Amino acid sequence: MKKKRVVFPETVKEWIDARSTYKLTHAQVEMARELGLDPKKFEGIAAHLLEQAKPPLPAFIEASYRERFGKNRPDDIRSVELKLKAELAQKEQKRTLKSLGKAAAKWEAIPETVRATLLESVWCSTCMKTTTITDIECQTINSGLLLNGKCTTCGSTVGRYIEEA
Numbered sequence: 001m002k003k004k005r006v007v008f009p010e011t012v013k014e015w016i017d018a019r020s021t022y023k024l025t026h027a028q029v030e031m032a033r034e035l036g037l038d039p040k041k042f043e044g045i046a047a048h049l050l051e052q053a054k055p056p057l058p059a060f061i062e063a064s065y066r067e068r069f070g071k072n073r074p075d076d077i078r079s080v081e082l083k084l085k086a087e088l089a090q091k092e093q094k095r096t097l098k099s100l101g102k103a104a105a106k107w108e109a110i111p112e113t114v115r116a117t118l119l120e121s122v123w124c125s126t127c128m129k130t131t132t133i134t135d136i137e138c139q140t141i142n143s144g145l146l147l148n149g150k151c152t153t154c155g156s157t158v159g160r161y162i163e164e165a
């Protein structure tokens, strides 16, 4: 699988910057997010706390969190980056499932006799002959359908592309 670089949206970047500027932990960042604090205002808050000789920003966030939610830690203390990646992965999975569903529907739309013939006439480069494919998975590629599966004789991975399915 290809690894994609995640480009962080501006809103996530702001939290990453605030985290390093004010030495916040992932949990403190999550607390601040749940409190609805705006990282753009941290500079003002930090200055105000300093002026009042109060504990610094991280302590302020923790105290506000305890006061508002009555607990010391949020449930989800993963980093904002991880949360974003998990969110993107979930979206990607949904997209894949949708495309697999479309491919399956295309495959089912082919008359059964034709499907049987297609399954029995797949070239296996290990057996060096035409074989029957099993354990198939189909996916749509452009206007066609790609079948991936195994050779019933030797178990090698075989595939077949059906144009204009």
Ligand SMILES: [Zn+2]
Binding pocket: 124, 125, 126, 127, 128, 131, 151, 152, 153, 154, 155, 156
């Ligand atoms: Zn084979």
